[in-house]
Amino acid sequence: MSVAAPEANGAARPEAFDPGSGLEAMLTVREFEAVAQRKLDPVHYDYIAGGSRDEVTVRANEDGFGRLSLLPRVLRGSAQRDLSVTLFGGQSSMPVLISPTAFHRLVCAEGEIATARAAARAGTIMIASMASTVAVGEVAAAARAAAGDGDPTLWFQLYLQPDMDDTTALIARATDAGCRALVVTVDSPVLGANERNQRNNFDDLPPEMACENLRNLRGDEPGNVRQIAMSPELSWEHIDWLREHTRLPILLKGVLHPEDARIAIAHGIDGLLLSNHGGRQLDTVPATIDLLPEFVAAVDGSVPVLLDGGVRRGTDVVKALALGAAAVGVGRPIVWGLATAGEEGATRVLELLRDEVDHTVALCGARGLADLTPDLVRPAAGSRR
Numbered sequence: 555m556s557v558a559a560p561e562a563n564g565a566a567r568p569e570a571f572d573p574g575s576g577l578e579a580m581l582t583v584r585e586f587e588a589v590a591q592r593k594l595d596p597v598h599y600d601y602i603a604g605g606s607r608d609e610v611t612v613r614a615n616e617d618g619f620g621r622l623s624l625l626p627r628v629l630r631g632s633a634q635r636d637l638s639v640t641l642f643g644g645q646s647s648m649p650v651l652i653s654p655t656a657f658h659r660l661v662c663a664e665g666e667i668a669t670a671r672a673a674a675r676a677g678t679i680m681i682a683s684m685a686s687t688v689a690v691g692e693v694a695a696a697a698r699a700a701a702g703d704g705d706p707t708l709w710f711q712l713y714l715q716p717d718m719d720d721t722t723a724l725i726a727r728a729t730d731a732g733c734r735a736l737v738v739t740v741d742s743p744v745l746g747a748n749e750r751n752q753r754n755n756f757d758d759l760p761p762e763m764a765c766e767n768l769r770n771l772r773g774d775e776p777g778n779v780r781q782i783a784m785s786p787e788l789s790w791e792h793i794d795w796l797r798e799h800t801r802l803p804i805l806l807k808g809v810l811h812p813e814d815a816r817i818a819i820a821h822g823i824d825g826l827l828l829s830n831h832g833g834r835q836l837d838t839v840p841a842t843i844d845l846l847p848e849f850v851a852a853v854d855g856s857v858p859v860l861l862d863g864g865v866r867r868g869t870d871v872v873k874a875l876a877l878g879a880a881a882v883g884v885g886r887p888i889v890w891g892l893a894t895a896g897e898e899g900a901t902r903v904l905e906l907l908r909d910e911v912d913h914t915v916a917l918c919g920a921r922g923l924a925d926l927t928p929d930l931v932r933p934a935a936g937s938r939r
């Protein structure tokens with residue numbers, strides 16, 4: 555009888571990952587986090603991992619999924635499981651989108667070009683951050699080139715600027731690039747307080763990088779991070795203004811209160827991305843998955859509800875869909891993929907999530923996403939980690 559060596563017990567050993575040995579060795583999103591942490595400058599790793607203040611909400615997002623169980627059905631599945639979703643006329647091959655994250659050149663040389671190619675290869679939707687280090691037009695061109703005959707969908711995340719001429723110029727850039735929706739982040743009346751960044755004195759990009767969407771926006775602006783204004787005086791009137799100044803679908807990102815969801819719908823928005831900014835704005839807000847049922851009830855089918863925050867496993871995706879989300883977004887997992895192996899790393903992260911979603915759908919006895927109903931989700935004791 556042979557006895558397996560203790561280190562060969564199949565547990566995740568991300569420290570053993572050698573990029574030369576192929577990304578197939580990377581089996582979970584978590585392993586990408588561990589590799590990213592080893593590879594990145596600790597100051598940059600902290601920027602990505604960090605949340606605001608005590609990071610209560612960062613932890614809550616993941617723990618929220620862990621406190622839910624899945625209760626599968628039996629003898630009613632299918633070998634053909636269609637995971638695709640259609641959102642505002644655009645198709646995504648799976649219900650996992652790329653949430654907007656800033657500064658991809660901080661973690662890989664090609665920056666958002668790599669992300670766009672990974673999204674196009676996976677057939678999923680990328681939401682490009684307004685604070686990207688590659689201009690949105692170039693991001694869109696990279697997605698088109700990588701998609702071949704496909705029709706890649708890019709959305710643009712926008713911080714409404716109190717100077718409406720700046721906002722107009724940004725919308726023009728996104729529209730000219732071919733973006734198919736605007737995702738307006740409304741949870742940032744002021745910057746979140748990330749104490750890791752404060753301790754690390756991280757408050758700017760290295761000199762060779764810039765927020766390219768802001769470069770020469772109306773004159774000879776340098777594309778400085780500080781050009782991005784966060785204003786506590788933005789109001790629903792600004793949303794009305796936006797509604798009149800673009801034909802693109804408008805989603806609001808960062809609405810948490812169900813009453814605000816109702817108000818948003820009354821103002822004619824097209825979709826909601828239920829998000830607490832990955833725990834980076836107000837700390838101690840609830841996990842998004844915990845808010846989802848009440849939020850979906852308030853929206854009552856008027857517009858699609860998307861969710862992000864703490865999605866790391868296919869089971870997380872299935873829980874969110876069962877509770878009424880049309881799709882979910884991932885933020886940090888994509889950045890970890892980029893940090894590990896650029897385009898290939900982000901592609902592998904998306905592939906792992908797709909495989910896990912498909913596997914979970916099958917094990918739930920579902921034929922597709924339409925079979926994911928709230929009765930499949932039950933409260934569980936304890937957390938998964």
Ligand SMILES: Cc1cc2nc3c(=O)[nH]c(=O)nc-3n(C[C@H](O)[C@H](O)[C@H](O)COP(=O)(O)O)c2cc1C
Pocket residue numbers: 601602603615653654655656683684685711739807829830831832833834862863864865883884885886887889
């Ligand atoms: C490094 C980083 C940068 C981010 N930059 C932006 C941004 O520019 N605009 C925005 O609306 N949200 C931004 N977010 C929030 C993400 O869109 C998303 O809500 C969050 O990351 C989801 O949680 P997850 O990281 O647990 O998946 C950022 C998040 C991270 C981690």
Ligand SMILES: O=C(O)C(=O)c1ccccc1
Pocket residue numbers: 656685779782831834
């Ligand atoms: O880091 C963030 O979460 C974020 O949203 C942001 C906002 C402005 C500039 C860069 C990043």
